[in-house]
Amino acid sequence: MTKFLPKGRFSLLTAFASWFLVASLLLRIAFMIWQHDEVSWNIIDLLRTLCTGVFFDLGTLSFILLPAALYFSVLPKRLIGSWFDKIITYFFTVLILFILVLTFFAEITFWDEFRTRFNFIAVDYLIYTHEVVANIKESYPLPILIGGVLMITMLILSVFYKMGVFRATFSNSPSIKKRLLAAGTFIIVAILFSVGITNNQAEWSANRYNSEISKAGIYSFFSAFRNNQMKYTEFYSSVDNGAAFALVRNKLASPNTQFTTDMQSIHRSITATDTVANKNVVFILVESLSAKFLGEFGNDEHISPFMDSIAQQSICFKNLYATGTRTVRGMEAVTLSIPPTPGQSIVKRPDNHNLYTVASVFKKREYDCNFFYGGDGYFDNMNSFFGGNGFTIYDRGRGSVLSDDIKTTRHNITDAEVTFENAWGICDEDIFNKMLGVADRQYQSGKPFFNFIMTTSNHRPYTYPSGKIDIPSGKSREGAVKYTDYALRQLFRKASRKPWFKNTVFVIIADHCASSAGKDEIDLANYHIPSFIINAGTVQKVETQCSQIDIFPTLFGLFGWHYDSDFYGKNVLENGFEERFFSGTYRKLALVKKNKAMILSDQKQQHFYKWDKNTNDLLPLPMDKGFLTETISFYQTADYLFTNRKLK
Structure with missing residues (x-):
């Protein structure tokens, strides 16, 4: 040998x-x-x-x-x-x-x-x-x-x-x-x-x-x-910028909308009766909560009994999709109401402070805006993004500090407030209890509040306090989902006894799915997430196809608020809402309208498909130039507005 x-x-x-x-x-x-x-x-x-x-x-x-x-x-x-x-x-x-x-x-x-x-x-x-x-x-x-x-x-x-x-x-x-x-x-x-x-x-x-x-x-x-940051015009097909904005403005127009700035902007005024009193809002972004985990969406493992009951007592969105595959994408979508930008999420990019976010709408109405996270908010640049956009921070910091240009307060969650903690942070019950205590003080101050909570329990290693549910801690994601469901039940049980509960709307939505990979360019079924608006005075199942970016414009519509908007999202419950959703990886960008999907790739390529929801297959179609132009226009203008500081 x-x-x-x-x-x-x-x-x-x-x-x-x-x-x-x-x-x-x-x-x-x-x-x-x-x-x-x-x-x-x-x-x-x-x-x-x-x-x-x-x-x-x-x-x-x-x-x-x-x-x-x-x-x-x-x-x-x-x-x-x-x-x-x-x-x-x-x-x-x-x-x-x-x-x-x-x-x-x-x-x-x-x-x-x-x-x-x-x-x-x-x-x-x-x-x-x-x-x-x-x-x-x-x-x-x-x-x-x-x-x-x-x-x-x-x-x-x-x-x-x-x-x-x-x-x-x-x-x-x-x-x-x-x-x-x-x-x-x-x-x-x-x-x-x-x-x-x-x-x-x-x-x-x-x-x-x-x-x-x-x-x-x-x-x-x-x-x-x-290559984790990508300039849109260098990597993706583009069209004339003026034409792109004209198309997008036309798509965002409605009878109660008035554009108030130059043509290369989407800034507009949303008019309404504005007769609804300022309700408190508790917004819960749940880690990795795929729709497929819930009985409401066909799961037969009985791991989400509370959320399944909530689905019958809320505005339940049956056909809503995440914009991305990571927590920061979900945060970007709900706070900025914007399609996913290629490369890194805006949450992690430089120059992302003082943007026009949903907090800007709440702040104008003198809301107290707070961000709650059970881990160290240094992770994924969360503290910098939320602190730099008007939120007071409550997190489990380990010595990291906010930069000098962030004019906000940061509160550390103390050891005495923690009953269970793993690699990603404290358990969902603990972060909910922290929010309840802060909400009590906010109520006593007489100011309405907007409390944004990011959960952590539904994440590997899937550990949580023992004795809460019948699935041992650390065994499976199904156990983590069931624990999160249990923690949500406890939150509502405790909140219902509070004097501020009747005047508080709760929103529950996932940041992204548990897994979004599949054999096709973008596995569209794995962007399907649940969302509920609770205590809003109405109950309905919404079958309309829509996006994460629509959740706050819909909430503001329910409130009947008059507000300024730089948002790409629209009120799903409004007459004339066009069904569609945006989704992407850090390199692929998709616009889906019912069963048609256009996917842009970073080699200035694009593919058009028919989406078979039953099999989740993408079947190639001849290119539709109108659909392609629309897709390019949405993503091109979104990238333009951020990179040219027009979201400030």
Whole structure:
């Protein structure tokens, strides 16, 4: 067998590359088996998936091994095999092997959660290490995981050793020609992948799973790291700006609307009887609450008995969709009432203070506006966004402070107020109890209040106080959903005894679904979320197709308020409301109107589909230029207004 083993100074690079390519191939095959009922097994698609994967694995290797190739190429002959050479080589071999084995494990857990290779979510998680590390510790048996990674690393090293890889590496001095060839090859390939190859080129298939599996996780991570903010006009198809605004203004027009500024704006005045007294509003954004979890939407596991009962006593939106796949997208949608902008959410972007938000409407009516979060609001830039847009902050801060330009107050939730806490924050009951205490003080002050609550319990590791429900803590998302449902019941039980309850409207809505990935470009069914407006004086089931961005314009319509608006959302209950919703990933942007969907891609491409809700399939249609222009206009103008500071 030894005659087949690598020879010479570069033996270690050859063995390392071979191991990496085999491990990556096996992981790719494992993902295909994992999604066996979703991927395309057509022989051409299968071969292209694997071959594209190998191509991107080679690019990844060029970056990983470039420092080693340069080291082996430039080290003088007299130092080859010295203690210096051996220490450097063994140390970095063990380190890189350990990191890569750990990365392969991380890819598996990431796929389990998001059904995608590393993307901008992984980049974000790298920033917020406290929450992520704590979540990993609480979700997985960390000693076993690290021990397993170490064992695999040692096993690979022992195989290299028995193959004679290290002996050959330390006992051979390459010629100048071989040194230049090795270093030059890695440099050329690395440059090629840096300037000529993009991660988007792995997305060759109409089946999203085949495209994702074609990618290399590490390469995808660094691609997302470089491109997590995207200028609309550089990446997406566009139309004349004046024409785009004219179309959007026409879509936003209604008998009670009057535009009050120049044509490249959507600022308008919404007129109404304005006879409704200022009611308090408690707004609850629930973590990862897919519609499919509720009995009201067909679930038969009986994990949402309270919300199912609320559906019969509220304005229940049966056909409402989230704009995105992350909490910050939900926050962006409900506070700014805007379609999703490409790249990062506005919540996480610079220059996002003093925007015209729903808090601006409440503030004009002298409401006390507050944001409640059970974790550290530093995560995902929440404190900066809400604090910079007029909210008082209540969070479980761990020393992080608001920047000097934020003119608001921040209150820390103390240990005495906490009965249960995990990686993401305090349990839903605790954050609800905190809000109730603040609401009591607000009522005594005589000011109406708008209290915005972000929950955390329905999130991995799915842990919550024991003895509350019949599903053990930490076992499943179903248990987390049932606990959240239980906590909501307790909130309403306690709130109903308060003197301010009769004059308070509660809004419950999800931030996004538990999982939004599927085989198509955008899995539209996995954007379907529940929403309820409770205590508003009317009960009805709303079957109208609508969006997260419509929830506050609908609430303001129920109140009969006259207000200024920079919102893309409209009152769903108003006559003439056009059914549609917006949804997207950080790179794909969709406009859906009933069963037709236009999806814009960041390579200035677009696809038009018929959406079969029964099968959740997207069936290609001939391009509809009018529909395309409308889709472009909405997203182009939304991006324009933010980037040109016209939402200030």
